[in-house]
Amino acid sequence: MSADATPAVRVRGLANRFGAQVVHEGLDLDVRQGEILGVVGGSGSGKSVLMRSILGLRTPDGGTIEVLGVDGLARDDASRLHIERNTGVLFQDGALFSSLTVGENVEVPLKEHHPGLPDGLRRELALLKVKLAGLPADAIDKLPSQLSGGMRKRAGLARALALDPPLLFLDEPTAGLDPIGAAAFDTLILTLRQALGLTVFIITHDLDTLYAICDRIAVIADRRIVATGPLEEIERLDHPWVQEYFNGPRGRAAREAGERAAVEP
Ligand SMILES: Nc1ncnc2c1ncn2[C@@H]1O[C@H](COP(=O)(O)OP(=O)(O)OP(=O)(O)O)[C@@H](O)[C@H]1O
Numbered sequence: 039m040s041a042d043a044t045p046a047v048r049v050r051g052l053a054n055r056f057g058a059q060v061v062h063e064g065l066d067l068d069v070r071q072g073e074i075l076g077v078v079g080g081s082g083s084g085k086s087v088l089m090r091s092i093l094g095l096r097t098p099d100g101g102t103i104e105v106l107g108v109d110g111l112a113r114d115d116a117s118r119l120h121i122e123r124n125t126g127v128l129f130q131d132g133a134l135f136s137s138l139t140v141g142e143n144v145e146v147p148l149k150e151h152h153p154g155l156p157d158g159l160r161r162e163l164a165l166l167k168v169k170l171a172g173l174p175a176d177a178i179d180k181l182p183s184q185l186s187g188g189m190r191k192r193a194g195l196a197r198a199l200a201l202d203p204p205l206l207f208l209d210e211p212t213a214g215l216d217p218i219g220a221a222a223f224d225t226l227i228l229t230l231r232q233a234l235g236l237t238v239f240i241i242t243h244d245l246d247t248l249y250a251i252c253d254r255i256a257v258i259a260d261r262r263i264v265a266t267g268p269l270e271e272i273e274r275l276d277h278p279w280v281q282e283y284f285n286g287p288r289g290r291a292a293r294e295a296g297e298r299a300a301v302e303p
Pocket residue numbers: 056061079080081082083084085086087088
């Protein structure tokens with residue numbers, strides 16, 4: 039992974055406005071191939087709007103976006119299909135269809151993108167993704183309402199992985215999980231990245247996640263990305279939000295936990 043390889047995602051001069059509210063202005067960001075990039079910023083700083091813009095779910099008011107070599111703002115079918123087939127998304131609330139079983143949820147993108155797949159094979163593939171996401175095989179026939187919060191996240195992840203996308207987007211994946219469940223989810227993401235060679239864009243408030251699995255951090259503040267880099271660089275940044283976030287009591291606790299984990303076998 040060299041720094042000058044074409045990035046998986048390249049955003050330049052992004053602008054997003056809602057009426058008089060300016061959310062992004064001149065926002066630049068690269069997501070490098072194969073990295074886990076943590077995106078942090080205060081509440082309402084525009085993390086989700088950035089993700090939605092990259093995925094083509096929102097048309098920004100200005101700027102350019104390239105996703106896996108394709109113009110992310112193009113609206114022709116071939117470009118949309120290329121991006122849809124090569125990206126997986128875990129939305130903050132899981133966004134599972136509540137009336138479908140876990141297996142049926144995972145089958146939705148398979149049906150849409152590979153309509154010719156025989157039923158039995160499609161179900162086999164769904165089962166594989168369910169197991170890959172760390173769920174027991176019998177979860178496949180359960181409804182989302184019959185699962186714990188952590189299991190629902192895993193079901194959402196199984197669906198995000200349905201098409202074997204090289205690029206994965208996760209919006210607050212550990213929000214609402216207890217610390218043990220959150221740590222297990224972090225480990226799963228790290229394992230999947232290593233096994234499948236994924237590039238991961240992860241929006242998080244979870245300092246433990248940043249310390250445990252992110253290669254680089256991008257900070258959104260003042261309507262743009264104010265810094266990207268490894269944690270030790272970001273922590274030293276002379277920016278009020280960054281200082282409060284990383285060097286407040288919770289930041290210190292997460293850093294110490296990360297350092298302990300690094301020295302333990
Ligand atoms: N569809 C919309 N219509 C109007 N305003 C919107 C819309 N979507 C987002 N916003 C506004 O844009 C700003 C950024 O929202 P966004 O959801 O990206 O923030 P965030 O950084 O993800 O926040 P959080 O960490 O709280 O989830 C917020 O002020 C929000 O109210």
